Amino acid sequence: MDDGANPIAPAEGGPLRIEATTGITGYRLRRAQLAVFQRFLAVFDSVTLRPAEYSVLVLIADNPGRKQTEIAEVLGIKRANFVTLVHGLENRDLVERLPLASDRRANALHLTQTGAAFLARIRLMHEGMEEDVVRRLGGPDARDQLFALLDRLT
Amino acid sequence: MDDGANPIAPAEGGPLRIEATTGITGYRLRRAQLAVFQRFLAVFDSVTLRPAEYSVLVLIADNPGRKQTEIAEVLGIKRANFVTLVHGLENRDLVERLPLASDRRANALHLTQTGAAFLARIRLMHEGMEEDVVRRLGGPDARDQLFALLDRLT
């Protein structure tokens, strides 16, 4: 009846079987994204900038004078939450919100001179990060391949 | 001196330039991961299960009797936060925490009969999701390629 094993607490000691978990695409994507973001956070910690803030600065630089709503929507950020983010960048004198003649409800977003200089500097830091990513992936072709695969999921 | 353009508020109206943003690997990974998780949440909404909870059930099924800490660590969940997650599954009678003879500090995690039956059912739902993902990616080879690329980033 009882072969000697404890039916209540098997509890081996070896490594865990994780095959079923690592077969989950969402799980793999999350781990990879977290790994890349961790490195971003580590690199950008010295300039106190989060990934979303970096994207905002880049978007404003490439699209000066756009409304908050437009920038927020492209990044999938709710306009209510975008307010705090922009205020943070404004308080650091990186971004300014100017009145828009064509629509007095809206704020036109621009980089300040300080913001433009700051972005030029951190863009170099980011390029270094991306080069590292491409190196890890196995070259530019592998990066393009990854982007193509990721696009099919969105 | 003034050519008629408003220097304060250019504010075009066309689409935004987003090339610099979409060139960011972390950004692409985040968008793809969110898209996949959104679909997971939509599908699993009917059974009130979050992605992390699904992973926990799968891991316990494949590794019955392991300590909470072991399961949590594999998933990158802090043991403090794992307590609430496990209690939730225990309150739904999906998981039970049994005493461990070899270490009376620890809880050995097991699926209940209800939990095993529940997992068998939602595993089918998840397999359907994964098949859809593979289809979108372009087949099993494309999926394997994606996993290989993601692994190089972790």
Added chain:
DNA sequence: TATTGTTATACTCTATAACTATA
């Protein structure tokens, strides 16, 4: 009526410190 920016609020996820009981 609808939209822009805003405030307030709440819920999830994540992170740390400190406690207890065991080891």
Added chain:
DNA sequence: TATAGTTATAGAGTATAACAATA
């Protein structure tokens, strides 16, 4: 002394509702 589970708590990120000014 270190570890397993726990509690409390705080910080991000994200979601909705409601308001004033303007369209």
